[in-house]
Amino acid sequence: MNSAAWTSPPVLADDLGITRQGVRAWLKRHGYPKDDDGFYRIDAATEARMRAHFAARKTPPPLGPCSVDECDRPRRSRGAELCALHHQRMSRHGTLERSLPGQNQRAKTHCPKGHPYTPENTYRFADGRRRCRRCRLDRAAAAKRTRATPA
Template sequence: MPDRITPNDLAAELGVSTSIVRRWLREQVDRAGETGPWLIDEDLAGRVRAHFGATAAARAKRPVNCTVDECGRAAVARGLCRMHYNRWDRHGSTDRFDAADHQRAKTHCPHGHEYTPENTLVYPSDGRRRCRACRYHRTKPPPR
């Protein structure tokens, strides 16, 4: 009888957790009530490798460092480090908010929507403008 492979072996080989390998096996394989340890033959192991091999490649492609050139800090969200993510979140660009942006900010919101009369809310408390389009989008879950 050839050596059988355990979910542990496959998980280690594929760089995924044993529990997700087991879960996938439970979903894919009818064990007919058998509850002992998983004994995976080459055929099933091949299917596991095919499935998790694809997702492992996708995981490997995900940047772990900030994608902004010459930044190299650890990415926290959207492939950006904390600082660049905050910039992006604040004004829709990872560039520093410079004088040109300040000029532009008079006519457009930080996310590039034009401040037209219809799209502008003015808060009486501080006189600052708010973008209606952004307010509308914020009521929906953020795209992640």
């Protein structure tokens, strides 16, 4: 055959709008050999098969809706049941329900130092915040010791 009947992976890749590696992978997967120079030379029949193959995959089917009731957002990806918003909410909070501001703080039962948040050990501010009374006393005692030490 003459050289005009052949095409190369770079030319076909540019024409199809895909990567050269994608064309080479398809040729390798379907058992097309390289020529003596180590190059793929694609004949007209193979080119037609490749065009049909990549044209069928050019437009993926639309993603279905999120599986949460009354959510009309598209799913995050194929095989996923949730949209991006509900997936993020589930991964961060472990639930699909909306959380109220400060709910994560109210769920804590101990301060960072390990003291329990009991009514006797909890100081509440007027705006609803709470602090560990034992930790406040410890900080005050440390500050007093620092001030009492001569410089």
